Amino acid sequence: MRRSFLAIAVLYGLLFAALFYWQLCAEIESHPANPRYYQMFKEKRGAIYDRSGLALAESVPEGETFARVYSAPSLSHVVGYFHQRYGMTGLERLLHEDLSQGRSVITTLDLQVQKAAEEAINGREGAVVVMRPATGEVLALVSSPWVDGNELDDNWPDYLDDQRSPFLNRATHGLYPPGSTVKPIIYGAALAGELTGSGQIWEDGGSLTLKNRTISNFGGKAHGKITTDQALALSSNVVFARLAMELGEGLLEAFRAFGLGSQVKFDLANLGGHLPGKAASDYDLAQLGIGQGELLVTPLQMAAAVSAIANGGTMMRPYLVQEVRGGLKLRQITRPERIADVLPSFSAQALSKAMALAASEGTARTDSPASFSYGGKTGTAQMGQGLDHAWFIGFAPVEDPQIAVAVLIEHGGSGSQAAVPIGVRVMEAALTIDE
Numbered sequence: 473m474r475r476s477f478l479a480i481a482v483l484y485g486l487l488f489a490a491l492f493y494w495q496l497c498a499e500i501e502s503h504p505a506n507p508r509y510y511q512m513f514k515e516k517r518g519a520i521y522d523r524s525g526l527a528l529a530e531s532v533p534e535g536e537t538f539a540r541v542y543s544a545p546s547l548s549h550v551v552g553y554f555h556q557r558y559g560m561t562g563l564e565r566l567l568h569e570d571l572s573q574g575r576s577v578i579t580t581l582d583l584q585v586q587k588a589a590e591e592a593i594n595g596r597e598g599a600v601v602v603m604r605p606a607t608g609e610v611l612a613l614v615s616s617p618w619v620d621g622n623e624l625d626d627n628w629p630d631y632l633d634d635q636r637s638p639f640l641n642r643a644t645h646g647l648y649p650p651g652s653t654v655k656p657i658i659y660g661a662a663l664a665g666e667l668t669g670s671g672q673i674w675e676d677g678g679s680l681t682l683k684n685r686t687i688s689n690f691g692g693k694a695h696g697k698i699t700t701d702q703a704l705a706l707s708s709n710v711v712f713a714r715l716a717m718e719l720g721e722g723l724l725e726a727f728r729a730f731g732l733g734s735q736v737k738f739d740l741a742n743l744g745g746h747l748p749g750k751a752a753s754d755y756d757l758a759q760l761g762i763g764q765g766e767l768l769v770t771p772l773q774m775a776a777a778v779s780a781i782a783n784g785g786t787m788m789r790p791y792l793v794q795e796v797r798g799g800l801k802l803r804q805i806t807r808p809e810r811i812a813d814v815l816p817s818f819s820a821q822a823l824s825k826a827m828a829l830a831a832s833e834g835t836a837r838t839d840s841p842a843s844f845s846y847g848g849k850t851g852t853a854q855m856g857q858g859l860d861h862a863w864f865i866g867f868a869p870v871e872d873p874q875i876a877v878a879v880l881i882e883h884g885g886s887g888s889q890a891a892v893p894i895g896v897r898v899m900e901a902a903l904t905i906d907e
Contacts, residue, residue, distance in 0.1 A: 513556035514538060518571040518798065520551055520563060522583040523609075529554070529564065529621075540564075543583055545620040546590040549641040550581065550613045550740065550792065553621035558628065566739060567796065575798040580609035580791060588901035589614040592894045597636055598862075598881040599643040600894065601775035602902055605867060605876045607808040608779070608788030611902060613772075615642040643771045644742035648880060651763040651851030651887065652707045652835075653774055653863045654727070656781055656823055658761055659704055661726035662715050663819040670701045670822050676710045682755045687713045687762065690852065701826040705834030707850065709762045716761025717754050723761065724751065729814045730777045731787070732769055737811070739792040745769045763851060774865050775878035781823055782847075782867035782876050785815030828870045835888045836866065838896050844903055845870040848895065850887030859883040864891035868899045875902045 514537035519530040528551050531538040540554045552562020560568060567577055589600040589612045602612040617638040619631045631638050640646065662668045678694030680687045689695070689709045695702070703711035716723050724747065727733065733747025746768040751757045759765035772790065780787035789809040796804040815823070827847030830836040836848035847870050851863030862884030867873040877895045884890030 512572060513540075513554065515572075516574070517554070518573070518575045518577065520567075520571070520577045520579060522579055522581045522586075523611075523794065524582065525578075526583045528579065528581065528583060540621070542621040544587055544590060545622070546586060546614045546616070546618050548619045548621045549615040549643065551579075551621075553619070553624060555621075555624050558624055562740065563792065567793070570796050570799075570801075573799050573801075575796055575801070577793060578795040578797070580604075580611065580794050581613070582611045582902070582905060584905045585898070585902045586612040586614065588612070588905075589894075589898045590616075592897045592901075593881075596881050596884065596890075597642070598879070598884065599646060599771040600880075600898060601643050601771050601878045602898060603775050603779045603790060603876045605779040605782035605873050606788070608776075608790045609794070609808075610790050610792050611875075612898070613643050613792075615640070615644075615646070641740070642880065642882075644736075644738070644740055646770060646880065646882075647743060647745055647768040648770075648861050648863075648882075649764055649767060649853035649855075650769045650774060651853035651861070651863050652709075652712075653778075653849050653851035653865050653878075653887075654732075654760075654763040654767070655704055655707065655712050656827060656849050656865075657726055657730050657732075657777060658712055658715055658719065658723065659700065659826065660781065660785075660815045660819045660823045661719055661722060662700075663822055664816050665719070665722060667718050668700050668715060670699065670826065672700050673697055674700065674703055674708070674711045674714075676703070676708050678710065680710045680713050680758070682758060683753075685755050687755075687758050701829055702834075704826040704849070705830040705836075707830075707835045712761045713758035714761075716757045720757065721750065723757060724748070727760075727767070729812065730780065731773055731811075732767070732777075736770075736772050736776055737789050738772065742772055743770055745773060764854060771878045771880045774863070774880075775876060778849075778865040778867060778878060779876040780814050781820055781827070782873035783820075784817045785813055785820035787811045787814050824867075824870065824873075827866070831866070836864065836892055837888075838892050840893070840896075842868075842896050842900060844868050844900065846896065846899060847873075848892065850892060852885070852887045855883070859885045862887045862890035864895040866895050866899065868903060875899050877902075 848866030
């Protein structure tokens with residue numbers, strides 16, 4: 473009797489556990505045990521469009537069923553993919569309910585800009601994010617390498633074996649030291665706090681010693697007497713280490729104001745990176761002042777930061793989904809959203825001029841003259857092993873910025889050589905398409 477009672481009790485326990493799981497925990501609609509789950513991959517589904525109405529993802533007839541087709545391989549990290557065996561990701565997953573009801577999604581993406589960024593990165597490991605500074609609209613988001621949503625059946629084993637991690641969205645989840653791309657943030661904070669001016673003269677001897685530890689310029693080059701504008705254009709580690717120490721805890725406050733250390737409020741999941749709670753010493757401040765030390769950021773964060781500078785000091789929320797419409801529901805329209813004023817306008821204007829100087833005479837200039845004016849800042853993030861990571865952030869045109877971009881090339885070496893040409897090429901494509 474005792475054994476029978478225990479057996480019955482166990483069976484009832486399992487029954488209650490199953491009921492609890494299926495009623496409260498399991499997502500019935502997307503559960504593999506639900507036959508309806510497999511059927512939905514064969515049915516027609518709402519399309520996802522770019523800002524001009526070009527299809528990014530659509531269902532096309534395939535016999536008596538439908539197959540999902542994507543317009544560019546690199547869209548897998550933003551639009552995502554929708555596949556019976558491999559599931560759904562990106563906007564396909566985020567907006568699955570609307571899409572499964574046949575509703576259309578209009579994004580902020582520009583397919584031509586996306587393809588231009590895809591071609592410019594040319595298979596190198598890294599990321600490109602393109603934004604409109606005044607609105608926060610994301611025109612392109614490329615993470616390389618990627619998985620091709622049209623070729624999942626044929627290439628899935630290769631994707632799994634690829635040591636370059638093609639499933640990782642480097643734009644939103646790649647964490648990197650920002651290198652000198654944080655110097656505009658530091659300069660802006662120093663201008664706002666009246667700790668320096670554009671024409672202040674500094675003596676740059678090539679290195680700065682702090683209690684037996686040294687901060688050096690790239691290659692140990694001494695720039696001599698230079699202004700703060702020139703220090704940014706030439707990427708003087710000596711000057712910006714000193715500015716970081718003068719800012720003190722204000723340095724960390726400036727980074728927080730620009731969103732470093734926090735997740736970006738964005739349609740897609742993303743990481744917040746790492747920003748230390750405080751700097752233990754002047755040397756730690758100096759390291760942060762040149763984008764090294766404990767600081768880690770994502771390309772998406774840096775795109776939002778440079779967009780804020782280009783937008784006169786006002787940071788806008790980056791967003792991807794412009795409109796969802798169709799069916800019996802009302803249209804859902806996303807409006808631009810201001811996050812905060814991260815710099816006074818006079819600081820942003822002075823900073824933009826310094827970044828324009830970096831593009832015309834400093835580290836952000838390119839050997840192929842651009843047909844437009846732009847401002848920018850390079851970064852070369854030192855790594856323990858292998859080549860440094862290469863960065864570029866920029867905006868164009870200088871007089872009235874319409875485009876902002878962040879480029880990261882893993883182990884690309886110099887930002888000037890590896891990242892600037894990509895950034896300039898993508899900005900040029902975006903401005904040409906926009907005309």
